Amino acid sequence: MTGIHKRHWPGDKDRPALALHCMMGSAGYWGPIARRLEGRADLTSFDMPGHGRSGPWVQGAEGPDFHTAVTRIAASFIDRPLDLVGHSLGATVALRIAVAAPEAVRSLTLIEPVLFAAASDxxxxxxxxxxxxxxxxxxxxxxxxxxxxxxxxxxxxxxxxxxxxxxxxxxxxxxxADETLTHDRANILRAGGLEAIDAPVLIIVGERSPTVIHGIADALAERLADVGRATVPGAGHMLPLTHPDETAGLIAVNLDRA
Incomplete structure (x- = not known):
């Protein structure tokens, strides 16, 4: 793994935020979202290894798996409580961080989380x-x-x-990523983990997304202390790209809840 490409959209310095993209995506697709947030958060993102302008992913014999590597990179951006936003794979990384360090998260927005271990399908x-x-x-x-x-x-x-x-x-x-997403190798769903997140959580799904996504949202929401739910009409899995207005509006709602 070589250099990690970072993106930054300036905003309120008192509201640092980190956005995590999906598998086969890149940090760039948060740009339209950031513009619609109109500076209410100081938003940072990065291209995961093997994505966008970052270097390729090469797992060493003793190195971490892909999901763990991405989680460690994301965690390196956190030096004070912040608003954490993730889409798809990025949402599972965001959730993993929130379970491990709930005190680091000011608000948590999960868009189409693909933690398949949460709902058999x-x-x-x-x-x-x-x-x-x-x-x-x-x-x-x-x-x-x-x-x-x-x-x-x-x-x-x-x-x-x-x-x-x-x-x-x-x-x-x-x-x-299958061992983590399908078999919860990272133990994200451990007893008491989701329950320990006290930041406002918003789970966003697309109306037309695969049924497993709706099952995952149900399973996660049942265990979270402070959770809101939103379904974007007519949207599928890639709603940050296809429905940026609705996505940004919902993220803003969760920022306001924090």
Whole structure:
């Protein structure tokens, strides 16, 4: 793993915020959200390893797994309580930080958290099986297509060739995160962990997202002390990209709750 590319959108210096992007995304997609927040938070983000302008992800024999590495990078940005926003994979990293250090979080906004361990789902298990089979047989492009056609903003085959190539290169990272997302290797769901988060939490989902997302939201909300729920009409998994107005508005609501 080499250099990490950072992004910063200046705002209220008394409201530091950190935003964490999804698998196969980049920090850049928080730009439209930051502009709509109109400076009410001083927002920072970064490209995860193997994403955007950051260096590639290479796991060493003794090094941390991908999810742990991203969590450690995110934690390195926190030097005082802040507003934490995460989407998809980034939401699971944000939740992991909040469980480990609730005192570091001023507010927590979870957009489409993909902590599959929280809600068993037959369709999601089949999706995982298909992607794993493609990867095992060396069909990385088919694996990327199977992933993006469910979780992307548009079908894989509608994307320009450079984007398809990038996603095909990134698809092994999906498998690298599976132990944490599907089997909770990081023990995010441990007894008392979610219950210890006393910051205001907002869980945002898209109306058209896979059913597993709604199940995860239900399971997490049941255990959180101070939680709000929001569903964005007509939206799917990539709602920060497709519905920035609604996403920014809801993040602002949670900032105000803190």
């Amino acid at each position: 037959v369709e999601q298990k089949e999706r995982d099986r298909i992607i794993a089979e493609h990867l095992a047989q060396g069909r990385s492009e088919d694996a990327a297509r199977a992933f993006i056609d469910v979780w992307g903003a548009q079908p894989f085959d509608d994307l320009p060739p450079p984007a398809r190539q990038t996603m095909t290169t990134q698809i092994p990272l999906v498998a690298a």
